Amino acid sequence: MPPVINAEKxxxxxxxxxxxxxxxxYGTKKKEIPVVAFPEECWHEASCIDACPVDxxxxxxxxxxxxxxxx
Amino acid sequence: MEKEVVKTDILCVxxxxxxxxxxxxxxxxxxxxxIVEKSNTLYSGGGGAGNDHYVCYIPEVHGRDPKPILExxxxxxxxxxxxxxxxxxxxxxxEIVKLWDSWGIPMKYNxxxxxxxxxxxxxPIIHLKYSGGNQKQVLTKQALQRGVGILNRFTAFELIKxxxxxxxxxxxxxxxxxxxxxxxxxxxxxTGSCIRLFPNATPAWLFNSNNCPFTTGDGRAMxxxxxxxLRDMEYPVQWAGxxxxxxxxxxxxxxxxxxxxxxxxxxxxxxxDRIYGDVTSDMWTSVFDDYMKSGKGPVFMDCRGATREDIxxxxxxxxxxxxxxxxxxxxxxxxxxxxxxxxxxxxxxGVKGGVEYNTDCETSLQGLFAAGQEYGGSMAFAxxxxxxxxxxxxxxxKGIAHADISVDNKSIETSKMKLTAIRNRKNGASWQEANIxxxxxxxxxxxxxxxxxxxxxxxxxLERLKDTVNNTLVARNGHELGRCLxxxxxxxxxxxxxxxxxxxxxxxGKHNRTDFPFTNPLLNKILHxxxxxxxxxxxxxxx
Numbered sequence: 001m002p003p004v005i006n007a008e009k010x011x012x013x014x015x016x017x018x019x020x021x022x023x024x025x026y027g028t029k030k031k032e033i034p035v036v037a038f039p040e041e042c043w044h045e046a047s048c049i050d051a052c053p054v055d056x057x058x059x060x061x062x063x064x065x066x067x068x069x070x071x
Numbered sequence: 072m073e074k075e076v077v078k079t080d081i082l083c084v085x086x087x088x089x090x091x092x093x094x095x096x097x098x099x100x101x102x103x104x105x106i107v108e109k110s111n112t113l114y115s116g117g118g119g120a121g122n123d124h125y126v127c128y129i130p131e132v133h134g135r136d137p138k139p140i141l142e143x144x145x146x147x148x149x150x151x152x153x154x155x156x157x158x159x160x161x162x163x164x165x166e167i168v169k170l171w172d173s174w175g176i177p178m179k180y181n182x183x184x185x186x187x188x189x190x191x192x193x194x195p196i197i198h199l200k201y202s203g204g205n206q207k208q209v210l211t212k213q214a215l216q217r218g219v220g221i222l223n224r225f226t227a228f229e230l231i232k233x234x235x236x237x238x239x240x241x242x243x244x245x246x247x248x249x250x251x252x253x254x255x256x257x258x259x260x261x262t263g264s265c266i267r268l269f270p271n272a273t274p275a276w277l278f279n280s281n282n283c284p285f286t287t288g289d290g291r292a293m294x295x296x297x298x299x300x301l302r303d304m305e306y307p308v309q310w311a312g313x314x315x316x317x318x319x320x321x322x323x324x325x326x327x328x329x330x331x332x333x334x335x336x337x338x339x340x341x342x343x344d345r346i347y348g349d350v351t352s353d354m355w356t357s358v359f360d361d362y363m364k365s366g367k368g369p370v371f372m373d374c375r376g377a378t379r380e381d382i383x384x385x386x387x388x389x390x391x392x393x394x395x396x397x398x399x400x401x402x403x404x405x406x407x408x409x410x411x412x413x414x415x416x417x418x419x420x421g422v423k424g425g426v427e428y429n430t431d432c433e434t435s436l437q438g439l440f441a442a443g444q445e446y447g448g449s450m451a452f453a454x455x456x457x458x459x460x461x462x463x464x465x466x467x468x469k470g471i472a473h474a475d476i477s478v479d480n481k482s483i484e485t486s487k488m489k490l491t492a493i494r495n496r497k498n499g500a501s502w503q504e505a506n507i508x509x510x511x512x513x514x515x516x517x518x519x520x521x522x523x524x525x526x527x528x529x530x531x532x533l534e535r536l537k538d539t540v541n542n543t544l545v546a547r548n549g550h551e552l553g554r555c556l557x558x559x560x561x562x563x564x565x566x567x568x569x570x571x572x573x574x575x576x577x578x579x580g581k582h583n584r585t586d587f588p589f590t591n592p593l594l595n596k597i598l599h600x601x602x603x604x605x606x607x608x609x610x611x612x613x614x
Contacts, residue, residue: 021110021119021285022278023224023245026550038550041278043285044316044396045120050204051113062400065273066316069414070406071371 002042002060007033009057016048016058074250074487076476079105079220080468082240082255084227084290086112087119088450089443089457090261091210092167093432096461097259098217102468107225107242107253109553110285112211116263117283117444118453120393121204123323124188125178126197126451127164132184133195137161143195148353152452155430163455168199171454176209177202188348189322192339196346198322203450204391225251228289228556229486230258230297230439231476237297237438238474241486243556245549248494250487254476256468259460260426260434260441261453262290268561268568269307269420269518270510272317277506281310281317281418285557290445292560294426295567300435300599300610302446303424304564305571307519307581311356313372313397314416320392321415322348325385326374329412330362336370343377345384352415360417371412382408420518422568427599432460435601440464489541493555499543502554508536509558509565517569522586526573533569537562571600574609 003016003024010033017025017034022041025048028034044066049058081097083090086108094104108115126147128140145157152160172178178201179185186196214221224245231239231252239254265288271280278284295301312321325343328336328351335341336358337351349372352358362368374382385408389398406413425446432440442460443453476483516529540562546552575598577591578584599610 018223019111019114021115021283023110023550023553026245026548040276041284041554043278043280043283045283045393046395046399047114047120049395050120060396060399062316062396063276063279065276066279068316068401068404068406069314069369070411071414 002039002044002063003036003048004059004061005034005036006057006059009054010034011054011057013053015051015053019051020048021045074252076252076254077105078254078473079103080255081105081257081259081464082107082253083259083261084240085116085260085262086211086221087116087261087263087443087453088206088210089453089460090259091214092454092457093259093261093440093442093461093464094219095210095214095217096458097465098214098219100462100465102465105220105222105253106214107222107227107240109224109226109245111223112214112221113208115207116286118203118450119207119283121391122206122450123200123203123388123392124198124450125164125168125201126160126449127168127199128161128197129165129168129184129199132186139195140197143197147189147197152449153447156452156456159430159459160451160455163458164451167451167454167458174209174213176206187346189350189353190347191350192347200388202391204393226553226556227253228293228560229482230293231483232297232436233474233476235437236474237436238476240293241483243490243549243552245553248549250490252476252483254473256438256471256473257464258439259464260290260294260439260445261443261457262286262288262445264288264444265291265422265425265564267506267557268422268510268564269513271419272315272416274510277503279317281312281319282421286444287557287561288422288564289557289560290441291425291567292563294434294436294439294441295563295602297436298602299439300427300601301424301567302427302597302599304422304567304600305575305582305598306423307420308423309356309417309420309581311352311359311415311417314414316397316400317418318394318397320389320394321352321372323385323388323392323394324348324372324374325377325381326372326408328352328358328415329371329373330367331369333373336362343374343381345381357417359415369414372415373412374408375410375412377409379409420514422564424571431463432456433463490552493544493546494552496543496545499545500540501545502551502558505536505540505544505558506561509533509561512536513565513568517572519581519583521572521582521584523573526569530566530569530573533562533565537566567600570607571598574598574600
């Protein structure tokens with residue numbers, strides 16, 4: 001669900017949990033892989049990806065209702 | 072729940088662009104300043120993921136005669152400025168632009184002042200393109216360098232008043248589950264917009280809103296409960312953008328709005344235009360909804376015919392505006408704007424109104440200042456007024472002593488008991504249930520069709536919901552308690568919206584009263600709503 005953490009790439013720095021505007025990583029402990037506690041509250045503005053020091057450690061999975069309609 | 076008291080000269084509620092600018096300026100002028108921010112000032116709020124346009128007058132670009140620029144500014148449908156603020160904007164906008172540029176927010180593009188988007192062909196362009204992806208980080212750094220105290224994950228939820236003067240606020244420390252009493256000589260309200268009051272484009276997905284869904288009108292609600300005046304609460308606003316992936320920023324797209332037959336729906340452009348964009352939906356936000364309802368739709372944002380360079384240019388600004396999520400999604404799904412036209416939609420309703428404040432950022436309550444999206448929009452407006460608010464507060468606190476808040480202990484204790492009850496309850500309603508129910512009431516009884524009978528029933532339903540929520544809301548942890556506080560704020564705002572809508576017995580703008588289907592020239596006034604000893608009072612003010 002929304003932010004997906006790549007456990008192999010994650011450095012466990014906790015910056016995503018610290019800055020997430022929606023606090024979706026609530027309950028994350030220091031020096032541990034962040035917990036996505038409230039995925040349905042993600043706004044998908046990608047702040048966590050922007051702040052993460054490692055490329056590709058976080059990806060956003062866009063929920064199905066937010067589909068694009070195109071031709 | 073533990074309680075602690077913190078004293079400061081100035082308390083800024085909300086660390087958005089307005090609050091940060093106010094804090095920076097007030098601190099420069101010698102005041103002690105604390106910002107309480109329910110998220111984290113590095114990325115919080117409507118400006119958190121960035122921004123890409125700043126409404127600005129630059130004489131070397133626009134010419135020395137400011138008159139056409141001022142007229143374009145006042146008339147612009149997306150800017151929506153109150154006329155009394157327009158001259159301040161004219162004087163100050165370039166000053167703030169230069170200041171931001173010197174702080175490290177790139178206000179120039181390829182070494183020049185770049186104006187584009189949200190414009191009518193042939194008219195002056197007043198939107199300066201800037202690379203604001205880092206704006207919150209830069210402003211936070213500037214505030215910290217000057218010695219502003221920033222407390223993140225602190226949700227302010229109630230103003231403290233002593234003898235009709237605002238002397239502080241109560242805040243909940245989300246991470247440590249405790250109550251903090253902030254005592255201040257002046258309080259600055261800058262909590263941003265009011266989202267999550269009406270259902271959005273995908274009602275089952277609560278946080279899919281075009282503006283930041285964590286801005287829940289907290290300032291409006293606190294001011295209303297404290298007896299301060301709100302204005303224009305009866306007017307709905309309606310935004311538009313990419314269908315289902317709700318997001319502001321439609322003006323950044325370089326394409327033409329076309330129907331299914333590929334004919335443009337608006338009169339302004341016939342091929343993608345980097346400088347002007349398609350301004351049709353700025354004027355006519357319901358165009359997408361209107362086309363769907365009539366069966367003529369859908370309407371697409373059609374970038375076909377643009378160049379690859381145009382698309383790269385568009386992507387650059389969309390990223391700075393905080394729309395990286397949508398671009399990554401398009402890349403993953405192999406949606407190419409040069410080949411695929413993307414459907415647009417009209418989003419759910421929002422609230423135009425907010426906290427009444429004047430050009431000195433003074434509200435109707437002594438000691439309380441406000442700016443930014445507490446009422447009105449645009450990054451320029453928020454930052455200019457924030458800066459001015461900082462100066463006014465630094466001046467205001469001179470010679471003022473801290474009030475004795477022990478006389479207000481009763482309301483502090485009541486708030487503490489309310490929070491403790493929500494945290495201790497084992498069974499009851501979640502904040503989500505309350506939020507969804509509030510949205511359905513607002514949509515059905517105070518949406519785009521309004522009348523006395525609808526509003527009367529809606530208000531009854533709302534008051535019942537408020538009662539139930541007060542007695543049954545449950546929060547399993549600090550995070551959920553924060554969300555509960557947001558929903559309780561939204562319930563109060565919903566009440567102010569419905570009461571104001573019932574009071575304005577005419578149709579004006581998107582306030583559509585079927586029982587008064589005309590615009591009454593005698594009501595061309597501003598409606599204030601406020602509470603005195605829990606009694607609601609309306610005041611009609613001349614424009």
